[in-house]
Amino acid sequence: MKIYFFGLLLLAVIPSLYSQHTLKGIITDAATQEPVFNANIYLPQVEKGSMSDLEGNFTIQNLPSGNYKILVSILGYETYSSTITIPSENLNISLKPTAMEMEEVIVSTPFHQLQSENVMKVERESVSELNKKGAITLADGISQIAGVESVTTGIGIGKPVIRGLSSNRVLVYTQGVRLENQQFGDEHGLGISAKGISSVEVIKGPASLLYGSDAIGGVLYLNPENYAPANSSNAGLNTDYSSNTLGYQTSLMAKSSGEFWKFLTRGSYTAHSDYKTGSDYRVTNTRFNEKDLKAGIGFQKNNYKADLRYNYNNSDIGIPEELGAQTLTKDPQLPYQDLQNHILSLENRLYFGESELNLKIGYQFNDRKEFEEHAGEEDSLEEVETPALEMHLETFNYNLRFNFPEKGRFQTIVGTQGMFQTNKNLGEEILIPDAQTIDFGIFLTSHYHVEKWDFQGGLRYDLRDLDTEQFSTEGNDIIPGIEKNYNSFNAALGAKYQFDEGLNVRLNLASGFRAPNISELTSNGTHNGANRYEIGNSNLNNEQNFQIDLAMEFRNEHFEAFINGFHNAVNDYIYIAPTGEIIDNENVYSYTQKNANLYGGEAGIHIHPHPLDWLHFESSFETVTGKLNRDTYLPFIPANSINNMLRVEFAQGDLFTEKFAFIRLQSTMDQEQPGNFETRTGGYSLLSSGFGTSLVLSTGILSINISGNNLLDKDYVSHLSRLKPDGISNIGRNFQVSLNWDI
CATH class of the missing domain: 2.60.40.1120 (Carboxypeptidase-like, regulatory domain)
Structure with missing residues (x-):
């Protein structure tokens, strides 16, 4: 080190x-x-x-x-x-x-190209646009992207699902480094506030060539807030209010940039009460509060550029177990989680004429605590001072890339990535043992452009070394330590053909892999957040997949359309299934493997008739099916859905600018293909609407957004809700008011 x-x-x-x-x-x-x-x-x-x-x-x-x-x-x-x-x-x-909308630069792919120039299809949405559509949290916002959903436990806990894959199969990047915060756990969320995030990018499909293990299902790439333009300063105040949870979020920002130095800082606080369902009851202990601090220092002079970023997030999140007292308090009751996450990253760039060297390093410290009542006792929060579970996860990441000078029509990048990670237990309970993980990967990728064709491909080799220590379960069973080595070669090849100025066709073939995580290998105990007793399997192999993805896009000044189809074959898919046993009054689940297949796609249209450039109609459809060896269906596969939205936008105005309004109908169909320990889920439709504008003042710009979700107060249960087995409904009607003042 x-x-x-x-x-x-x-x-x-x-x-x-x-x-x-x-x-x-x-x-x-x-x-x-x-x-x-x-x-x-x-x-x-x-x-x-x-x-x-x-x-x-x-x-x-x-x-x-x-x-x-x-x-x-x-x-x-x-x-x-x-x-x-x-x-x-x-x-x-x-x-x-x-009349077509502006294109944005895609950061998550190596050659930083516009979407129309990219060989790999990447979805991109600005967080401000997601907020305008009524997103309560970041996890809620990304579920508005076609092909992306979220496994939820209330509104405070959400994990991205990309084409049916989630948790350790979807890699999250923030500040340019991979997020490591015990992400195998279903019962806690991303641990990142949407405030201070400028945009999100989603790679749908295996991205192991660029990101290594755990990117077998895709990547959620979070772009941090930009610095102020050179030789300028500004500040901002943002506040949101949610009627359903009586929740609020406040964020203060200040940033300043000179010719060479740049500074940025943002502090945010969020608090929500238990959410209310469409049946007019509150779901006990779904309350949460969050403190978040983001800061950055940038420097650029001549051929050197550096960007130092820091993010501290502290979340207190209730763990819902059963319906109880209907209160409006925002302080979690037992059991609850106290999650603290520190992310420090530094990016260095050196420019050598036609080549570039890029080094990103990151340090993360994740402190995860769970507080619960002692057996046979009824303790208050004040009486429980020692966490039952406490895990410290420290991670050091590095990512070194060299962009070779462009030769003719070739662009080539060679790089190495790695991770050194330790997990230590300090609580009386042990969910996973003390462990050490070392990752190393090396890759090469090239892009070739000729007339209407673009080609991109590459090769990669990865090695993971995993060592765990022996530990004892609550029943005094001894779980021996393990020493495991996993390795994999992977490749990707893609092509894009531009028939004319408006029609693009992309074909991508890619393999990916995922090494088993510590929980899957070594678990042996009650997982309170998941309400089950989990038993790991130390004999698990790598998951290895191959996906074929075909995408077509058409754009002109009046109309846009896209259709994407994919087939993802996963060998040795790791899943958890009930054994029929009961230990400590909890159902026992164990990890096992079997080949799996996922297939489906997305399609959509966007009509913006010229000269009515202010009028937009958007419609999208998504579907995915997941099966184990063409037999049993996979759990937590989202149901087919259709999203229709009509919106109007007016940018001009002396006093009121950026005026907009929308109405959206999201229809989710019946899920008739549940996993082997799931039940079918009925379909539902949710109506949402909103409007907003920006007011130009002498002191700055005041933006006002008002939106309403589930306006008909529909009582429904999402198939991806972890509260579904208990018959607990999702959130009912919610109105959100957002104010943003930029000085």
Whole structure:
């Protein structure tokens, strides 16, 4: 480990060998030759940009020499994409008018391209847009993306489900590093506040080539909040209120940027009472509160760029067991969890003319505590000071990549990733043993472009070393320690063909793998949060999968459509199933393996008729089926659903700008294919609506959003709710009011 920190120190102190440059240019309308005001000019590789002034002029300073992609975007024009060489003559860029929506840069894939240029299909949504649609939490927001759902325990606990796979099969990235917070546990959520997250990206399908083990089902990539533009400062206050839970969320932000240094800080606090169902009862102990702090320091000069980020999250989350007293308190009762997560990350970039070296390192400390009543006693919160369960998880991550100079039409990246992790128990109960995990991976990926074709592929090798210590169960059974080594070769190959300016077809073939986690290998005890007795299996093998994914997209100024189909074959799929035994008054579940297949897809349309550019109709459909060896259906597979939304947007206005309104009907069909310890779930439809605007004041911009979810107060149960076996319904009608004041 000292070697890695020494290498980091060298990168931090290397003096620049190259001069800095200034890029200037003018943005004009291709049809009228008039200057375009307020266009966004951005160089994603160096993460620097500017805005055009009234005359269409722009200036970007402090740029290193080399070849860089430049993107120019503004509402009403086609996004401009090209490659330029720094130093450069003044640019003259003409934008073509269009009614199509602006494209964004995709960060989760290695070559930082626009979605239309990407070989791999990636879904992207800004958190602000998800909030406008009434999302209460981050987990609730991502479930609005086609092909993405959430396994929930109330509204405070949610885990992403991508095409039927979740938990350790979906990798979450935040601040550029993989999130490690005992994510195998179903009974706690992401542990990340949506405040301070700018956007989310979803890779649907195996991404082991880029991310290693645990990306067998896909990746949820959370992009952190951006710094202020160079030589500017701003602050903001955001507050939300939810009627159903009488919940509130308040967030304060301040950031400032000079020419070389950038600073950012944000603090947030959230508190919710027990949620109320459509049957007008509150679900006891689904209350939660959360404290969150995010901070960042950025530096860029000449050919060196650094970004240091820190996130502290502390959540107190109730563990619902049975319906009880109907109260509005926001303090969890026993049993409850106290989760603390620290994430420290540092990204270093060095630019060498046409090549680039990128090193990301991360340190995480996760402290997970569970408090519960002692057997035979009725304890109050004040009486229970010692957690029954306490686990400390420390993780060090590194990700080193080198972008080779572009050769002809080839772009190539070679890299290595790794992780060193320890888990220690401090409580009286042991859910998983003390353990040490070491990951190492090396990969190579290339992109090739020729006329209407784009190809991307690569190879990767991974090695995981896992050692656990012997421990005793509550029944004094001795569980021996294990020493395991897992390794895997994986590959990916994709192609994109552009038939014309509006039609793209993508075909991707990819393999992935997942090594068994510690819980699956060694569990032997009562899992209170899951209400079961779990028994692990030390003989489990790697999960290994192969997925084929076909996607088609069509876009013009009036209409957009997409259709995606996939088949995912998973060998040695690990799952938990009841044994029929009972230990300590809990049903016993054990881990086992069998081959599985998942298949399905998504389809959708978006109509925005020109010249009625303010009018939008969107509709999407998603379906997935999961089977064990073409026999038993997999558990926690979302039911088929259709999402229809009509929205209007008006950007212009002297006092009120960015006006919008929407109405959405989400219809979930019957789930008639439950897993072997599940029951069928009836379908339901939820009606939502909302509106908002931004008010331009002398002191800043005040944004107001009002939305209502489940307006008809439908009493329903989601198939992905962990409270379903107890017959407990999901949240009923909820109105949310959000205010955001940017200074």
